[in-house]
Amino acid sequence: MRQVLAGLMAGLMVLGTGSVVMAQSGPLRIEITDGVIEPLPIAVPNFVPDSPAATELAVNIARVVAEDLTGTGLFREIPSSAYISQVTNFDAPVQYADWKAINAQALVTGAVGVNGNRLTVRFLGHDIFAQGDLGEGLQFSGTTEGWRRMAHKVADAIYSRITGESGYFDSRVVYVSESGDKANRRKRLAVMDYDGANVQYLTDSASIVLAPRFSPTGDRVLYTSYETGFPQIHVLDIGQVQRRILSSDDGIMSFAPRFAPDGRTVVYSQSQGGNTDLFRMDISTGQRNRLTSAPSIETAPSFSPDGSQIVFESDRSGSQQLYVMSVNGGEARRISFGKEGRYGTPVWSPRGDLIAFTKQNKGRFHIGVMRTDGSEERLLTSSFLDEGPTWSPNGRVIMFARQSQGAAGRSTLYSVDITGRNLKPVRTPDGASDPAWSPLQ
Amino acid sequence: MMVKTKAIFLIAALGLSACSNAIGWRGDDTAAGAGAGAGLGANGAGLGAGVADPRSPAYFQQTVGDRVLFAVNDKTLNTEARTTLAAQAVWLSANPEYAITIEGHADEQGTREYNLALGAERANAARDYLISNGVAGNRIKVVSFGKERPLEICSDESCYAKNRRAVSVIAGGFTS
Numbered sequence: 001m002r003q004v005l006a007g008l009m010a011g012l013m014v015l016g017t018g019s020v021v022m023a024q025s026g027p028l029r030i031e032i033t034d035g036v037i038e039p040l041p042i043a044v045p046n047f048v049p050d051s052p053a054a055t056e057l058a059v060n061i062a063r064v065v066a067e068d069l070t071g072t073g074l075f076r077e078i079p080s081s082a083y084i085s086q087v088t089n090f091d092a093p094v095q096y097a098d099w100k101a102i103n104a105q106a107l108v109t110g111a112v113g114v115n116g117n118r119l120t121v122r123f124l125g126h127d128i129f130a131q132g133d134l135g136e137g138l139q140f141s142g143t144t145e146g147w148r149r150m151a152h153k154v155a156d157a158i159y160s161r162i163t164g165e166s167g168y169f170d171s172r173v174v175y176v177s178e179s180g181d182k183a184n185r186r187k188r189l190a191v192m193d194y195d196g197a198n199v200q201y202l203t204d205s206a207s208i209v210l211a212p213r214f215s216p217t218g219d220r221v222l223y224t225s226y227e228t229g230f231p232q233i234h235v236l237d238i239g240q241v242q243r244r245i246l247s248s249d250d251g252i253m254s255f256a257p258r259f260a261p262d263g264r265t266v267v268y269s270q271s272q273g274g275n276t277d278l279f280r281m282d283i284s285t286g287q288r289n290r291l292t293s294a295p296s297i298e299t300a301p302s303f304s305p306d307g308s309q310i311v312f313e314s315d316r317s318g319s320q321q322l323y324v325m326s327v328n329g330g331e332a333r334r335i336s337f338g339k340e341g342r343y344g345t346p347v348w349s350p351r352g353d354l355i356a357f358t359k360q361n362k363g364r365f366h367i368g369v370m371r372t373d374g375s376e377e378r379l380l381t382s383s384f385l386d387e388g389p390t391w392s393p394n395g396r397v398i399m400f401a402r403q404s405q406g407a408a409g410r411s412t413l414y415s416v417d418i419t420g421r422n423l424k425p426v427r428t429p430d431g432a433s434d435p436a437w438s439p440l441q
Numbered sequence: 442m443m444v445k446t447k448a449i450f451l452i453a454a455l456g457l458s459a460c461s462n463a464i465g466w467r468g469d470d471t472a473a474g475a476g477a478g479a480g481l482g483a484n485g486a487g488l489g490a491g492v493a494d495p496r497s498p499a500y501f502q503q504t505v506g507d508r509v510l511f512a513v514n515d516k517t518l519n520t521e522a523r524t525t526l527a528a529q530a531v532w533l534s535a536n537p538e539y540a541i542t543i544e545g546h547a548d549e550q551g552t553r554e555y556n557l558a559l560g561a562e563r564a565n566a567a568r569d570y571l572i573s574n575g576v577a578g579n580r581i582k583v584v585s586f587g588k589e590r591p592l593e594i595c596s597d598e599s600c601y602a603k604n605r606r607a608v609s610v611i612a613g614g615f616t617s
Binding site: 181182208210229255271273274275297300315320344345360384387388405406407409 | 552559562595596
């Protein structure tokens, strides 16, 4: 991708050195970490159908691509009513002047073919000011049922070419769906596309379920269930419809399970005699190792992406704080040193650079991020009750649960950029909590 | 897309095993009056007897007192809690046919998994006190519900104070 952009920049130099256009536009590039104030204007006209059967999907796919891109807060879509030229032939040359006249900086064109239940999507990104393609054209094929995924893949490619980062639209989120009032909450596991589409329920509401997490390959989900009347760790194989209890010792509560990056081991909390410590388990052999042995609460572990370290929360100092230790246990170093407040639910970024957390201070809850040594703490949100951050696969967006105050209090999902911008709700059919983002599919 | 179809089948399969979890978390909020003891009925073992019968679970629940409360983010038993637990121990010694499950709870002012651990600390503090007062450990199970099962649902201290609790729920017996 970098090479593509470098090529694009070289092209700009050749074509436009010294020109007014060049001075205004520069290379088409968004630096996500800058915290974009002015979104980049983009046009996403309806894709061109190759037959009447493809007409509806050609419209819908372009809509999802546009929603993905504008949903980041980095792009602003130019309404079709402003278009001067229409795109009716995917292979015809782009009328750059027409798009430049309406201040589009990027244009996405595409073609959709439908043959039975086979769907083919071709697309191209265009840099209007440079009058050139944004990378090479790509083609995706699949079933018509999977049209949203193909739209997300198109949007991921466009996002990636303009930001230089990998995308996150072709991803899913597993979460706890909540129904019923606060005094009689019913919970079940659900999985959906990152944007709230295609919700599927994975369990019924007969037992409390908590805090699901995807495996590194996205094919399994670890969670805590009260199915036995007692909190135990369950693993559910989404593809093979199998689930089993990983821990079933009588009288020992286990919860807060997380997959290691290798997908073979699980770190979790076990509560025995009232004392909660962290343990590691080999999923196939069931062999367990104790990682902590303090009389305090040790829970909410999260692996570093390279699998060598674990960040977790502990109240060993007298209040809930964040600690990092080796994956083999041993000495832990405290990383949260805010003068006030309690820190919990640490989650290591998939990029490895940041740790997201929940902070409680003076009756308010915040989602925040800090570097892995605890420096540069930044709070991104503030509300009556925000908790449980999860990272987008590219480490640029955080999703979390926000519960409203009072007897009618309800939990819903929100997302926010790591810059603190673009806070917005994620639509779900019912209440929702404990989101966990999948890797990019 | 494969995933979608299979997930739907899974729900159907799970539906068959619904209702197998019998722990009586709702048993603790019947103390309010109407329907007292209703939440215990599911456990059988002659729990239908009224509050007037000092050997009845309803008497244990309402007269002896089935719950102790905790301060914010604290697992310490205060004087009132120790008095209640001592009375529970006397009752349990006099009624050896019963076992109990102590359910630990937290208010909503905390993160989910921390509150699970905190509820476990509270339930175990109650358990340890009962054992120190002569109740056999094998008659006591503990479970934490964290902040999952609030008794009161407002978002201020009047409700939170009642939600930070450890409730001794009478079960039919430790062999059942």
